[in-house]
Amino acid sequence: MGTHTQRRTDTRQRIQDVALELFAEQGYEKTSLREIAERLEVTKAALYYHFKTKEDILISVFQDLTGPLDELVAWGEAQERTLEFKKELLRRYSEALNQAAPLFRFMQENQAALRDLKIGELFKDRVHALLGVLKDDTAPLPDQVRCVSALFTLHASMFLLKDLDGDFEEKRLAALEVAVDLVTQAHQHA
Amino acid sequence: MGTHTQRRTDTRQRIQDVALELFAEQGYEKTSLREIAERLEVTKAALYYHFKTKEDILISVFQDLTGPLDELVAWGEAQERTLEFKKELLRRYSEALNQAAPLFRFMQENQAALRDLKIGELFKDRVHALLGVLKDDTAPLPDQVRCVSALFTLHASMFLLKDLDGDFEEKRLAALEVAVDLVTQAHQHA
Amino acid sequence: MGTHTQRRTDTRQRIQDVALELFAEQGYEKTSLREIAERLEVTKAALYYHFKTKEDILISVFQDLTGPLDELVAWGEAQERTLEFKKELLRRYSEALNQAAPLFRFMQENQAALRDLKIGELFKDRVHALLGVLKDDTAPLPDQVRCVSALFTLHASMFLLKDLDGDFEEKRLAALEVAVDLVTQAHQHA
Amino acid sequence: MGTHTQRRTDTRQRIQDVALELFAEQGYEKTSLREIAERLEVTKAALYYHFKTKEDILISVFQDLTGPLDELVAWGEAQERTLEFKKELLRRYSEALNQAAPLFRFMQENQAALRDLKIGELFKDRVHALLGVLKDDTAPLPDQVRCVSALFTLHASMFLLKDLDGDFEEKRLAALEVAVDLVTQAHQHA
DNA sequence: AATGAATGAGCCTTCATTCAT
DNA sequence: GATGAATGAAGGCTCATTCAT
Numbered sequence: 001m002g003t004h005t006q007r008r009t010d011t012r013q014r015i016q017d018v019a020l021e022l023f024a025e026q027g028y029e030k031t032s033l034r035e036i037a038e039r040l041e042v043t044k045a046a047l048y049y050h051f052k053t054k055e056d057i058l059i060s061v062f063q064d065l066t067g068p069l070d071e072l073v074a075w076g077e078a079q080e081r082t083l084e085f086k087k088e089l090l091r092r093y094s095e096a097l098n099q100a101a102p103l104f105r106f107m108q109e110n111q112a113a114l115r116d117l118k119i120g121e122l123f124k125d126r127v128h129a130l131l132g133v134l135k136d137d138t139a140p141l142p143d144q145v146r147c148v149s150a151l152f153t154l155h156a157s158m159f160l161l162k163d164l165d166g167d168f169e170e171k172r173l174a175a176l177e178v179a180v181d182l183v184t185q186a187h188q189h190a
Numbered sequence: 191m192g193t194h195t196q197r198r199t200d201t202r203q204r205i206q207d208v209a210l211e212l213f214a215e216q217g218y219e220k221t222s223l224r225e226i227a228e229r230l231e232v233t234k235a236a237l238y239y240h241f242k243t244k245e246d247i248l249i250s251v252f253q254d255l256t257g258p259l260d261e262l263v264a265w266g267e268a269q270e271r272t273l274e275f276k277k278e279l280l281r282r283y284s285e286a287l288n289q290a291a292p293l294f295r296f297m298q299e300n301q302a303a304l305r306d307l308k309i310g311e312l313f314k315d316r317v318h319a320l321l322g323v324l325k326d327d328t329a330p331l332p333d334q335v336r337c338v339s340a341l342f343t344l345h346a347s348m349f350l351l352k353d354l355d356g357d358f359e360e361k362r363l364a365a366l367e368v369a370v371d372l373v374t375q376a377h378q379h380a
Numbered sequence: 381m382g383t384h385t386q387r388r389t390d391t392r393q394r395i396q397d398v399a400l401e402l403f404a405e406q407g408y409e410k411t412s413l414r415e416i417a418e419r420l421e422v423t424k425a426a427l428y429y430h431f432k433t434k435e436d437i438l439i440s441v442f443q444d445l446t447g448p449l450d451e452l453v454a455w456g457e458a459q460e461r462t463l464e465f466k467k468e469l470l471r472r473y474s475e476a477l478n479q480a481a482p483l484f485r486f487m488q489e490n491q492a493a494l495r496d497l498k499i500g501e502l503f504k505d506r507v508h509a510l511l512g513v514l515k516d517d518t519a520p521l522p523d524q525v526r527c528v529s530a531l532f533t534l535h536a537s538m539f540l541l542k543d544l545d546g547d548f549e550e551k552r553l554a555a556l557e558v559a560v561d562l563v564t565q566a567h568q569h570a
Numbered sequence: 571m572g573t574h575t576q577r578r579t580d581t582r583q584r585i586q587d588v589a590l591e592l593f594a595e596q597g598y599e600k601t602s603l604r605e606i607a608e609r610l611e612v613t614k615a616a617l618y619y620h621f622k623t624k625e626d627i628l629i630s631v632f633q634d635l636t637g638p639l640d641e642l643v644a645w646g647e648a649q650e651r652t653l654e655f656k657k658e659l660l661r662r663y664s665e666a667l668n669q670a671a672p673l674f675r676f677m678q679e680n681q682a683a684l685r686d687l688k689i690g691e692l693f694k695d696r697v698h699a700l701l702g703v704l705k706d707d708t709a710p711l712p713d714q715v716r717c718v719s720a721l722f723t724l725h726a727s728m729f730l731l732k733d734l735d736g737d738f739e740e741k742r743l744a745a746l747e748v749a750v751d752l753v754t755q756a757h758q759h760a
Numbered sequence: 761a762a763t764g765a766a767t768g769a770g771c772c773t774t775c776a777t778t779c780a781t
Numbered sequence: 782g783a784t785g786a787a788t789g790a791a792g793g794c795t796c797a798t799t800c801a802t
Contacts, residue, residue, distance in 0.1 A: 009786070011786080026302065033772065042786095043789070044772085045789075045790095048772090049787065054771095115216070128353065144354055145364045148350065148351065149342070152343070156338065161338065174330075177332045178332050178335045201761080233764075234797085235798095239763095243798080424776085428777070488681070491678070528726065557712045616765075618793090619765060624792095
């Protein structure tokens with residue numbers, strides 16, 4: 001069983017993995033296709049058999065890892081904006097982030113490089129949709145900021161708290177707690 | 191007198207200005223010296239009269255704009271960690287950021303690119319020092335996260351709140367309010 | 381019977397057709413096997429089942445379409461060089477060209493590319509043989525030029541008179557008339 | 571004297587010379603910048619100091635060598651279309667071609683490659699302008715063809731008569747004679 | 761204080777071709 | 782009769798940097 005599917009080599013997947021790893025480590029611009037190819041012990045041309053351009057590699061990774069997030073947004077937009085719901089949204093978002101941590105770390109750290117890589121928009125769009133669900137455009141500015149901050153706190157927990165003591169999961173939960181708190185405050189002022 | 195000295199710094203300063211502008215706009219890697227030179231209507235070689243390398247331009251900008259921050263850190267480290275002091279620190283930090291907004295926007299968006307540019311460290315060091323002053327290593331994790339969040343909220347206010355209504359200064363103050371709040375909570379739990 | 385043989389040549393023939401079309405349209409060098417394969421909705425590798433190299437595709441097209449011309453040359457060389465014969469030769473040549481117009485257009489426009497593609501010689505050889513039949517090596521230079529011109533006028537009529545009014549066949553006949561005229565003059569001076 | 575102008579090296583000119591030589595010899599597509607650079611014993615990058623793209627090299631050569639032709643067209647368009655004038659035009663055209671023989675040989679042999687190299691148009695435009703001066707749109711088709719033929723005969727004399735005996739200048743004049751003849755016939759029928 | 765000329769390394773991409781299946 | 786996967790070579794181009802002037 002499965003032998004048939006096996007026929008297709010896993011090169012495509014391996015390219016995506018290595019690419020994400022290197023992109024996250026060194027940035028998109030500074031990672032050359034030569035590097036990716038060498039790491040995989042194939043030629044650069046092989047990459048082009050599987051992907052049309054360098055950007056395409058990134059896009060494919062993005063699309064593969066971004067599914068859960070899309071679902072989350074879709075789900076969120078259909079819900080009533082109760083406090084309990086918002087908390088749940090943050091919980092799920094934190095988990096989704098956790099799933100694709102390297103990708104999000106990459107997105108966060110390469111905003112400049114992504115600015116004109118169509119994909120930049122895709123990312124921004126998602127975050128915006130999420131924000132739209134959390135915050136109330138008519139609320140006082142500080143409360144709106146709280147919502148943005150909540151989201152960023154979750155992002156940051158993926159890669160910015162290395163210097164704090166404690167293991168990764170502990171820190172993720174701490175960040176979630178803070179985010180929930182921020183959103184709660186924003187919600188209650190309303 | 192003075193005209194002579196004035197002349198001397200003129201081009202150098204213009205290089206820094208244009209470089210920062212372009213770096214912030216397009217990212218460090220994607221901005222070429224050719225581009226900078228063209229914008230200034232001088233040759234690339236002229237840049238090398240004033241700076242030893244591309245990175246040097248960035249460093250010089252950083253150092254020029256970062257002075258107030260260094261003073262802030264120095265001042266902060268000498269203070270007693272009362273709540274009032276921490277609030278003041280945030281206030282001053284927000285102002286310092288405001289002064290050199292494009293630089294900080296750049297720093298935030300080019301973390302990947304900066305990773306192996308000695309300067310990356312410089313930036314991290316400053317933020318760390320500041321964090322060291324604000325937070326208590328022995329506090330519960332969520333409270334430590336609150337302090338990190340506070341700082342990031344201030345950073346974010348420099349470039350991430352474009353989509354919110356309200357003018358820049360309003361938003362800066364809102365962010366400051368949220369940051370103060372976060373730090374206050376962290377402080378009071380202690 | 382026959383259906384089997386039919387099938388066999390099918391793809392091969394289609395490759396030749398598409399290849400000629402693209403070669404004529406964009407030139408030999410600028411037409412890639414990928415392009416040909418895509419147009420046919422097969423893989424590049426399939427082309428290699430039918431032909432050994434890219435050049436082989438061109439050669440095969442050439443040989444398929446060039447038969448009538450070879451016969452013409454053979455016939456011509458056996459004839460006595462009367463004026464009437466020469467006129468007939470031009471008439472037949474014009475028709476032969478007409479039959480394989482895209483090929484000749486291609487040959488005309490890709491001389492440079494063909495120079496080191498063994499096939500270039502084949503083409504030149506044919507034209508030369510024809511010229512040998514038409515012109516007299518001992519005639520005054522201008523008359524020899526007339527014969528060359530006659531041939532080129534026929535070639536040109538295949539693709540260069542687009543800008544003139546009139547339909548294709550009309551123009552072909554006009555070119556034939558001019559060619560006949562040129563050869564007649566050359567002949568009569570002798 | 572002259573020492574100052576001498577400062578500017580002649581590299582730019584040498585690039586143009588070598589490029590034209592190679593383009594004419596092997597065709598545009600098949601000539602790589604590496605080849606040009608090697609022949610000149612400079613690096614590829616040096617070519618890019620002097621020209622923005624490969625096509626730019628070709629364009630610059632074209633523009634340098636094409637001046638006399640432009641003047642000819644301009645002059646021609648201002649003249650009355652007497653037979654004597656047309657003869658004179660052909661004479662001058664033949665000389666202009668002679669001046670830039672390799673370029674025209676190149677143009678003739680690389681039509682396919684030039685088709686999408688903006689420059690192709692430039693060339694066609696010139697020939698068309700010339701044709702517009704020579705031929706009468708209302709004349710019988712064969713006479714129009716004669717004018718086209720006349721021009722092509724001159725072109726051909728630049729590179730296609732190698733196989734005929736006689737030296738280059740002799741052949742050029744023979745071709746001119748034939749061209750004059752063709753145009754004369756066309757003119758007199760009117 | 762700045763330029764003109766050039767370099768060496770490297771980049772992304774495309775190509776014709778091969779071969780096991 | 783054709784495909785999927787891959788290769789080696791090369792192509793055009795850009796970049797940070799150097800240095801004599």
